[in-house]
Amino acid sequence: MHMDTIRKNGFALEEDLYAPLGQRFKLRAVPFSKNITFGVVDLKEMISILAYSQGECSMIGSYRMDTADSVCPPRVRSMLASRACRSSVTIGVSLFRIEMQKIIKHLADLKSPWNCPHGRPTMRHLVDLTTVDGRSDSEDEGL
Incomplete structure:
Protein backbone atom coordinates (compact mmCIF):
# COMPACT_ATOMS: atom_id res chain seq x y z
CA MET A 1 0.00 0.00 0.00
CA HIS A 2 2.87 2.42 0.77
CA MET A 3 5.43 1.13 -1.73
CA ASP A 4 5.58 4.53 -3.46
CA THR A 5 6.54 6.29 -0.22
CA ILE A 6 9.09 3.60 0.59
CA ARG A 7 10.61 3.91 -2.90
CA LYS A 8 10.67 7.73 -2.69
CA ASN A 9 12.73 7.37 0.50
CA GLY A 10 15.39 5.39 -1.38
CA PHE A 11 14.57 1.87 -0.26
CA ALA A 12 14.24 -0.82 -2.94
CA LEU A 13 12.25 -3.89 -1.99
CA GLU A 14 11.85 -7.06 -4.02
CA GLU A 15 8.64 -8.99 -3.44
CA ASP A 16 8.43 -12.79 -3.53
CA LEU A 17 4.76 -13.82 -3.24
CA TYR A 18 5.73 -17.47 -2.75
CA ALA A 19 8.06 -16.92 0.19
CA PRO A 20 6.80 -17.67 3.71
CA LEU A 21 5.14 -14.86 5.65
CA GLY A 22 7.68 -12.49 7.16
CA GLN A 23 10.13 -13.23 4.34
CA ARG A 24 8.21 -11.97 1.31
CA PHE A 25 10.28 -8.83 0.86
CA LYS A 26 14.02 -8.59 0.34
CA LEU A 27 15.76 -5.27 0.87
CA ARG A 28 17.79 -4.59 -2.29
CA ALA A 29 18.87 -0.95 -1.80
CA VAL A 30 19.04 1.55 1.05
CA PRO A 31 19.39 5.34 1.00
CA PHE A 32 22.49 7.13 2.21
CA SER A 33 23.63 10.70 2.67
CA LYS A 34 27.26 11.66 3.10
CA ASN A 35 28.52 9.28 5.80
CA ILE A 36 25.08 8.08 7.02
CA THR A 37 23.55 4.88 5.63
CA PHE A 38 19.98 4.03 6.47
CA GLY A 39 18.94 0.41 6.87
CA VAL A 40 16.42 -2.16 8.02
CA VAL A 41 15.72 -0.43 11.36
CA ASP A 42 14.91 2.83 9.56
CA LEU A 43 12.67 1.03 7.08
CA LYS A 44 10.80 -0.76 9.89
CA GLU A 45 10.28 2.55 11.74
CA MET A 46 8.90 4.17 8.61
CA ILE A 47 6.57 1.22 7.96
CA SER A 48 5.29 1.46 11.55
CA ILE A 49 4.63 5.18 11.16
CA LEU A 50 2.76 4.57 7.91
CA ALA A 51 0.78 1.60 9.25
CA TYR A 52 -0.30 2.92 12.64
CA SER A 53 -0.67 6.64 12.12
CA GLN A 54 -2.67 6.68 8.88
CA GLY A 55 -0.79 9.81 7.85
CA GLU A 56 -1.44 11.69 11.09
CA CYS A 57 1.79 11.75 13.03
CA SER A 58 4.53 14.08 14.14
CA MET A 59 6.54 13.20 11.04
CA ILE A 60 3.93 15.01 8.97
CA GLY A 61 2.72 18.52 9.38
CA SER A 62 5.65 20.89 9.34
CA TYR A 63 4.63 22.29 5.99
CA ARG A 64 1.12 22.88 4.70
CA MET A 65 1.83 20.72 1.66
CA ASP A 66 2.93 17.67 3.69
CA THR A 67 1.07 14.48 2.84
CA ALA A 68 1.46 10.80 3.66
CA ASP A 69 4.16 10.80 0.96
CA SER A 70 6.13 13.24 3.14
CA VAL A 71 6.75 10.50 5.71
CA CYS A 72 10.36 9.44 6.07
CA PRO A 73 12.34 7.58 8.72
CA PRO A 74 12.83 9.62 11.92
CA ARG A 75 16.62 9.48 11.49
CA VAL A 76 16.25 11.15 8.08
CA ARG A 77 14.09 13.94 9.55
CA SER A 78 16.62 14.40 12.33
CA MET A 79 19.51 14.62 9.87
CA LEU A 80 17.65 17.10 7.65
CA ALA A 81 16.60 19.20 10.66
CA SER A 82 20.17 19.35 11.87
CA ARG A 83 21.46 20.44 8.46
CA ALA A 84 18.70 23.03 8.12
CA CYS A 85 19.43 24.56 11.53
CA ARG A 86 23.16 24.77 10.86
CA SER A 87 22.54 26.87 7.77
CA SER A 88 19.79 29.01 9.30
CA VAL A 89 19.85 32.61 10.45
CA THR A 90 20.88 32.74 14.10
CA ILE A 91 20.40 35.26 16.89
CA GLY A 92 22.59 38.33 16.48
CA VAL A 93 22.87 38.20 12.68
Missing part, protein backbone atom coordinates in the same frame (compact mmCIF):
# COMPACT_ATOMS: atom_id res chain seq x y z
CA SER A 94 22.00 41.50 11.00
CA LEU A 95 19.54 41.27 8.13
CA PHE A 96 18.31 43.61 5.43
CA ARG A 97 14.57 44.32 5.29
CA ILE A 98 14.15 42.14 2.16
CA GLU A 99 15.77 39.18 3.98
CA MET A 100 13.45 39.67 6.96
CA GLN A 101 10.40 39.79 4.68
CA LYS A 102 11.51 36.58 2.95
CA ILE A 103 11.85 34.80 6.31
CA ILE A 104 8.40 35.99 7.44
CA LYS A 105 6.90 34.78 4.14
CA HIS A 106 8.50 31.34 4.56
CA LEU A 107 7.34 31.11 8.19
CA ALA A 108 3.81 31.89 7.01
CA ASP A 109 3.92 28.74 4.87
CA LEU A 110 4.50 26.53 7.92
CA LYS A 111 1.76 24.87 9.93
CA SER A 112 3.78 25.34 13.10
CA PRO A 113 6.20 28.25 12.66
CA TRP A 114 6.86 28.80 16.37
CA ASN A 115 10.04 26.74 16.66
CA CYS A 116 12.68 24.89 14.65
CA PRO A 117 12.61 21.09 14.32
CA HIS A 118 14.80 20.88 17.44
CA GLY A 119 12.37 22.96 19.52
CA ARG A 120 14.23 26.26 19.61
CA PRO A 121 11.96 29.30 19.17
CA THR A 122 11.95 30.91 15.73
CA MET A 123 10.41 34.19 16.85
CA ARG A 124 10.05 36.46 19.84
CA HIS A 125 7.02 38.41 20.95
CA LEU A 126 7.67 42.15 21.04
CA VAL A 127 5.68 44.48 23.26
CA ASP A 128 5.50 48.25 23.31
CA LEU A 129 6.33 48.95 26.96
CA THR A 130 4.16 52.09 26.97
CA THR A 131 1.10 49.85 26.55
CA VAL A 132 2.17 47.74 29.52
CA ASP A 133 2.56 50.42 32.18
CA GLY A 134 0.26 53.03 30.65
CA ARG A 135 2.92 55.74 30.22
CA SER A 136 3.34 57.75 27.05
CA ASP A 137 6.61 58.86 25.43
CA SER A 138 6.03 62.48 26.55
CA GLU A 139 5.87 61.41 30.21
CA ASP A 140 9.17 59.49 29.80
CA GLU A 141 10.97 62.62 28.54
CA GLY A 142 10.37 64.41 31.84
CA LEU A 143 12.17 61.70 33.84
Whole structure:
Protein backbone atom coordinates (compact mmCIF):
# COMPACT_ATOMS: atom_id res chain seq x y z
CA MET A 1 0.00 0.00 0.00
CA HIS A 2 2.87 2.42 0.77
CA MET A 3 5.43 1.13 -1.73
CA ASP A 4 5.58 4.53 -3.46
CA THR A 5 6.54 6.29 -0.22
CA ILE A 6 9.09 3.60 0.59
CA ARG A 7 10.61 3.91 -2.90
CA LYS A 8 10.67 7.73 -2.69
CA ASN A 9 12.73 7.37 0.50
CA GLY A 10 15.39 5.39 -1.38
CA PHE A 11 14.57 1.87 -0.26
CA ALA A 12 14.24 -0.82 -2.94
CA LEU A 13 12.25 -3.89 -1.99
CA GLU A 14 11.85 -7.06 -4.02
CA GLU A 15 8.64 -8.99 -3.44
CA ASP A 16 8.43 -12.79 -3.53
CA LEU A 17 4.76 -13.82 -3.24
CA TYR A 18 5.73 -17.47 -2.75
CA ALA A 19 8.06 -16.92 0.19
CA PRO A 20 6.80 -17.67 3.71
CA LEU A 21 5.14 -14.86 5.65
CA GLY A 22 7.68 -12.49 7.16
CA GLN A 23 10.13 -13.23 4.34
CA ARG A 24 8.21 -11.97 1.31
CA PHE A 25 10.28 -8.83 0.86
CA LYS A 26 14.02 -8.59 0.34
CA LEU A 27 15.76 -5.27 0.87
CA ARG A 28 17.79 -4.59 -2.29
CA ALA A 29 18.87 -0.95 -1.80
CA VAL A 30 19.04 1.55 1.05
CA PRO A 31 19.39 5.34 1.00
CA PHE A 32 22.49 7.13 2.21
CA SER A 33 23.63 10.70 2.67
CA LYS A 34 27.26 11.66 3.10
CA ASN A 35 28.52 9.28 5.80
CA ILE A 36 25.08 8.08 7.02
CA THR A 37 23.55 4.88 5.63
CA PHE A 38 19.98 4.03 6.47
CA GLY A 39 18.94 0.41 6.87
CA VAL A 40 16.42 -2.16 8.02
CA VAL A 41 15.72 -0.43 11.36
CA ASP A 42 14.91 2.83 9.56
CA LEU A 43 12.67 1.03 7.08
CA LYS A 44 10.80 -0.76 9.89
CA GLU A 45 10.28 2.55 11.74
CA MET A 46 8.90 4.17 8.61
CA ILE A 47 6.57 1.22 7.96
CA SER A 48 5.29 1.46 11.55
CA ILE A 49 4.63 5.18 11.16
CA LEU A 50 2.76 4.57 7.91
CA ALA A 51 0.78 1.60 9.25
CA TYR A 52 -0.30 2.92 12.64
CA SER A 53 -0.67 6.64 12.12
CA GLN A 54 -2.67 6.68 8.88
CA GLY A 55 -0.79 9.81 7.85
CA GLU A 56 -1.44 11.69 11.09
CA CYS A 57 1.79 11.75 13.03
CA SER A 58 4.53 14.08 14.14
CA MET A 59 6.54 13.20 11.04
CA ILE A 60 3.93 15.01 8.97
CA GLY A 61 2.72 18.52 9.38
CA SER A 62 5.65 20.89 9.34
CA TYR A 63 4.63 22.29 5.99
CA ARG A 64 1.12 22.88 4.70
CA MET A 65 1.83 20.72 1.66
CA ASP A 66 2.93 17.67 3.69
CA THR A 67 1.07 14.48 2.84
CA ALA A 68 1.46 10.80 3.66
CA ASP A 69 4.16 10.80 0.96
CA SER A 70 6.13 13.24 3.14
CA VAL A 71 6.75 10.50 5.71
CA CYS A 72 10.36 9.44 6.07
CA PRO A 73 12.34 7.58 8.72
CA PRO A 74 12.83 9.62 11.92
CA ARG A 75 16.62 9.48 11.49
CA VAL A 76 16.25 11.15 8.08
CA ARG A 77 14.09 13.94 9.55
CA SER A 78 16.62 14.40 12.33
CA MET A 79 19.51 14.62 9.87
CA LEU A 80 17.65 17.10 7.65
CA ALA A 81 16.60 19.20 10.66
CA SER A 82 20.17 19.35 11.87
CA ARG A 83 21.46 20.44 8.46
CA ALA A 84 18.70 23.03 8.12
CA CYS A 85 19.43 24.56 11.53
CA ARG A 86 23.16 24.77 10.86
CA SER A 87 22.54 26.87 7.77
CA SER A 88 19.79 29.01 9.30
CA VAL A 89 19.85 32.61 10.45
CA THR A 90 20.88 32.74 14.10
CA ILE A 91 20.40 35.26 16.89
CA GLY A 92 22.59 38.33 16.48
CA VAL A 93 22.87 38.20 12.68
CA SER A 94 22.00 41.50 11.00
CA LEU A 95 19.54 41.27 8.13
CA PHE A 96 18.31 43.61 5.43
CA ARG A 97 14.57 44.32 5.29
CA ILE A 98 14.15 42.14 2.16
CA GLU A 99 15.77 39.18 3.98
CA MET A 100 13.45 39.67 6.96
CA GLN A 101 10.40 39.79 4.68
CA LYS A 102 11.51 36.58 2.95
CA ILE A 103 11.85 34.80 6.31
CA ILE A 104 8.40 35.99 7.44
CA LYS A 105 6.90 34.78 4.14
CA HIS A 106 8.50 31.34 4.56
CA LEU A 107 7.34 31.11 8.19
CA ALA A 108 3.81 31.89 7.01
CA ASP A 109 3.92 28.74 4.87
CA LEU A 110 4.50 26.53 7.92
CA LYS A 111 1.76 24.87 9.93
CA SER A 112 3.78 25.34 13.10
CA PRO A 113 6.20 28.25 12.66
CA TRP A 114 6.86 28.80 16.37
CA ASN A 115 10.04 26.74 16.66
CA CYS A 116 12.68 24.89 14.65
CA PRO A 117 12.61 21.09 14.32
CA HIS A 118 14.80 20.88 17.44
CA GLY A 119 12.37 22.96 19.52
CA ARG A 120 14.23 26.26 19.61
CA PRO A 121 11.96 29.30 19.17
CA THR A 122 11.95 30.91 15.73
CA MET A 123 10.41 34.19 16.85
CA ARG A 124 10.05 36.46 19.84
CA HIS A 125 7.02 38.41 20.95
CA LEU A 126 7.67 42.15 21.04
CA VAL A 127 5.68 44.48 23.26
CA ASP A 128 5.50 48.25 23.31
CA LEU A 129 6.33 48.95 26.96
CA THR A 130 4.16 52.09 26.97
CA THR A 131 1.10 49.85 26.55
CA VAL A 132 2.17 47.74 29.52
CA ASP A 133 2.56 50.42 32.18
CA GLY A 134 0.26 53.03 30.65
CA ARG A 135 2.92 55.74 30.22
CA SER A 136 3.34 57.75 27.05
CA ASP A 137 6.61 58.86 25.43
CA SER A 138 6.03 62.48 26.55
CA GLU A 139 5.87 61.41 30.21
CA ASP A 140 9.17 59.49 29.80
CA GLU A 141 10.97 62.62 28.54
CA GLY A 142 10.37 64.41 31.84
CA LEU A 143 12.17 61.70 33.84
